[in-house]
Amino acid sequence: MSTITFTPRPVAIGGAEAEVLRPPRWVDGNPALHDITDDIARPLEGKPGKGWWICFGIAFAALLNLGGMITWLIAKGIGVWGLNNSVGWAFDITNFVFWVGIGHAGTLISAILLLFRQQWRTSINRSAEAMTIFAVLCAAMFPGIHMGRPWDAFFIFPYPNMRGPLWVNFRSPLVWDVFAISTYLTISLVFWYLGMIPDLATLRDRAKGGIKKIAFRLLSLGWNGSHRTWARYEIVSLVLAGLATPLVLSVHSIVSMDFATSLIPGWHTTIFPPYFVAGAIYSGFGMVLTLLIITRQTMHLERYITLRHLDMMAKVTMLTGMIVSYAYLTEFFVAWYGGNIYEKYHFINRATGPYAWCFYLMVLCNVVTPQLLWTKKARTNVAFLFIVSIMVNIGMWFERFVIIVVSLHRAFLPSGWGMFYPTKIDIGILIGSFGLFFTCFLLFIRVLPMIAMWEIKGVVGHGAHKMALSDDEADKETAHA
Amino acid sequence: MREQSFIVATYSDADSLLRAVETVRSENFSVYDVFAPYPIHGLDHAMGVRRSRLPWVTFIIGMAALAGALVLQFYTAVLDWPLNVGGKPNNSTLAFLPVTFELTVLLGGLSTVAALFIKGRLYPGKKERLIAEGVTNNKFALVLRKKDASFDTRRARQLLEQSGADRVQEKEAEL
Numbered sequence: 010m011s012t013i014t015f016t017p018r019p020v021a022i023g024g025a026e027a028e029v030l031r032p033p034r035w036v037d038g039n040p041a042l043h044d045i046t047d048d049i050a051r052p053l054e055g056k057p058g059k060g061w062w063i064c065f066g067i068a069f070a071a072l073l074n075l076g077g078m079i080t081w082l083i084a085k086g087i088g089v090w091g092l093n094n095s096v097g098w099a100f101d102i103t104n105f106v107f108w109v110g111i112g113h114a115g116t117l118i119s120a121i122l123l124l125f126r127q128q129w130r131t132s133i134n135r136s137a138e139a140m141t142i143f144a145v146l147c148a149a150m151f152p153g154i155h156m157g158r159p160w161d162a163f164f165i166f167p168y169p170n171m172r173g174p175l176w177v178n179f180r181s182p183l184v185w186d187v188f189a190i191s192t193y194l195t196i197s198l199v200f201w202y203l204g205m206i207p208d209l210a211t212l213r214d215r216a217k218g219g220i221k222k223i224a225f226r227l228l229s230l231g232w233n234g235s236h237r238t239w240a241r242y243e244i245v246s247l248v249l250a251g252l253a254t255p256l257v258l259s260v261h262s263i264v265s266m267d268f269a270t271s272l273i274p275g276w277h278t279t280i281f282p283p284y285f286v287a288g289a290i291y292s293g294f295g296m297v298l299t300l301l302i303i304t305r306q307t308m309h310l311e312r313y314i315t316l317r318h319l320d321m322m323a324k325v326t327m328l329t330g331m332i333v334s335y336a337y338l339t340e341f342f343v344a345w346y347g348g349n350i351y352e353k354y355h356f357i358n359r360a361t362g363p364y365a366w367c368f369y370l371m372v373l374c375n376v377v378t379p380q381l382l383w384t385k386k387a388r389t390n391v392a393f394l395f396i397v398s399i400m401v402n403i404g405m406w407f408e409r410f411v412i413i414v415v416s417l418h419r420a421f422l423p424s425g426w427g428m429f430y431p432t433k434i435d436i437g438i439l440i441g442s443f444g445l446f447f448t449c450f451l452l453f454i455r456v457l458p459m460i461a462m463w464e465i466k467g468v469v470g471h472g473a474h475k476m477a478l479s480d481d482e483a484d485k486e487t488a489h490a
Numbered sequence: 491m492r493e494q495s496f497i498v499a500t501y502s503d504a505d506s507l508l509r510a511v512e513t514v515r516s517e518n519f520s521v522y523d524v525f526a527p528y529p530i531h532g533l534d535h536a537m538g539v540r541r542s543r544l545p546w547v548t549f550i551i552g553m554a555a556l557a558g559a560l561v562l563q564f565y566t567a568v569l570d571w572p573l574n575v576g577g578k579p580n581n582s583t584l585a586f587l588p589v590t591f592e593l594t595v596l597l598g599g600l601s602t603v604a605a606l607f608i609k610g611r612l613y614p615g616k617k618e619r620l621i622a623e624g625v626t627n628n629k630f631a632l633v634l635r636k637k638d639a640s641f642d643t644r645r646a647r648q649l650l651e652q653s654g655a656d657r658v659q660e661k662e663a664e665l
Contacts, residue, residue, distance in 0.1 A: 043628040179567055210618065211626040226615075233618050235524075236525065239526065243529050467529065
């Protein structure tokens with residue numbers, strides 16, 4: 010009988026001869042593979058805690074309110090909003106742009122950070138993608154209910170018809186929007202689902218029977234962990250990430266063109282596409298922080314969503330916040346330097362007119378707040394970050410409000426000037442959209458794995474990480490854990 | 491699919507599995523498949539899996555979508571119903587680019603995922619066939635197929651047993 014010798018694989022060494030940088034660790038402790046499955050699947054198998062029920066109760070009440078408000082809106086027409094001849098777009102389009110922007114951080118985390126091989130995305134990408142989908146759903150609702158005759162909403166798609174045939178106007182950014190938002194929603198949904206298939210199979214194999222087993226079996230498509238499928242799966246994930254990256258940049262660029270291609274002072278500017286994309290990522294990271302801080306506390310997932318994750322997200326928030334601040338400065342500079350009197354008046358009005366308080370609130374939240382994140386102490390203080398994330402969301406909502414309403418209310422002729430005051434229905438629908446968003450998100454964290462188990466298993470120390478540690482270092486860590 | 495005979499070795503960690511794959515391959519056994527809870531890096535090379543050609547699907551369908559989107563917009567805006575909008579030319583090709591881009595991404599992405607499902611034979615309602623318990627949780631399985639009489643079962647078992655496997659068993663199964 011011959012003996013087989015196994016040559017030891019070269020192990021990166023911590024020791025005298027070779028110094029290697031320790032790879033960053035994105036999960037606390039050194040959990041075994043089945044611990045990861047247990048930790049992440051447990052919230053789905055037990056009963057939800059009191060915290061979850063309180064959040065869900067509030068969110069669901071807001072959602073019911075949304076249903077009532079929209080019913081009233083459709084029954085009465087959009088006159089129930091505070092719109093008038095001067096300001097024809099207000100809360101509705103502000104909410105639309107705000108929610109589309111929120112979605113962008115999810116795609117940034119799931120696609121762009123995948124291409125850049127940033128491993129810290131693994132704990133947060135699933136919930137960030139879910140956030141994208143729910144945010145885009147909220148966004149898509151607004152142009153629909155703004156139409157006045159939402160039952161004719163399908164007119165926005167080009168299809169052969171008996172009206173001429175009257176096709177949509179492909180030169181209009183509003184039509185581009187239809188394509189951009191529907192593509193974005195579809196691709197995000199597919200990417201999210203594809204990423205979940207292996208985890209759904211894990212849950213299927215854990216389920217003892219009953220409706221859960223049937224549902225997970227249906228959704229996991231017979232996944233059995235075959236490496237030949239894994240190999241294809243990874244390539245397809247990369248391809249989708251490669252497609253989603255330019256897609257996400259295109260979506261908010263196209264949204265910004267709804268404004269930039271018009272002649273209204275304050276809208277008619279070439280800076281809009283990059284400015285909107287940076288703002289979108291900024292607001293999106295604000296929302297990701299809000300959601301993850303809530304979930305890590307209520308679901309007890311501190312081991313997977315660590316302070317280092319929050320630190321990284323705070324850094325991205327700070328960077329994009331500064332890009333946004335720079336864009337504000339550029340707008341003012343160009344208004345002065347460009348010599349267009351309408352443009353100049355618009356910016357004076359923005360800072361001193363009747364809506365100046367919105368402008369200063371926006372500056373406080375989007376220019377001053379990110380500057381508080383320079384110290385590591387601030388970036389790892391959960392309560393402080395939570396407040397910052399709320400400020401970011403408020404600031405970005407007001408940014409869109411300032412761009413849309415302040416530009417419209419005093420455009421060219423003083424005879425066409427007016428004011429916009431929101432009605433109860435305006436405010437109710439805004440609150441209701443948050444209800445829709447949070448209801449979807451809270452249900453998601455109850456029924457689907459909110460952290461990608463298979464991705465965590467891949468990075469957690471049974472691969473690259475463990476090999477980079479010397480044996481006794483790894484033992485020490487295990488003992489410590 | 492009919493039942494086939496396999497030798498299945500299960501492991502608790504990916505490193506032993508990877509070494510075992512290298513060993514059995516060096517003795518000219520071909521690896522039927524490996525079942526694992528996550529994609530193991532370096533395993534493609536060790537198993538001799540060819541790089542997937544699925545990106546070609548993205549490319550070809552993406553190009554077709556690009557052409558189709560341009561044709562649709564040109565046909566509707568120039569041939570079928572030319573409409574003067576703000577004095578812009580009927581064939582405003584540049585203005586057609588955003589929609590063209592979106593449709594390229596949409597159809598390219600959807601077709602790639604569809605191709606993955608077809609190649610991986612994944613479809614809703616499929617009953618999972620798990621070769622060993624725990625391969626979607628914390629176990630790794632290395633599977634060799636007994637193709638014909640010339641397959642050296644004794645040697646294969648020996649190699650796998652010495653490779654640090656938790657368990658080696660012979661199984662009749664459909665995969």
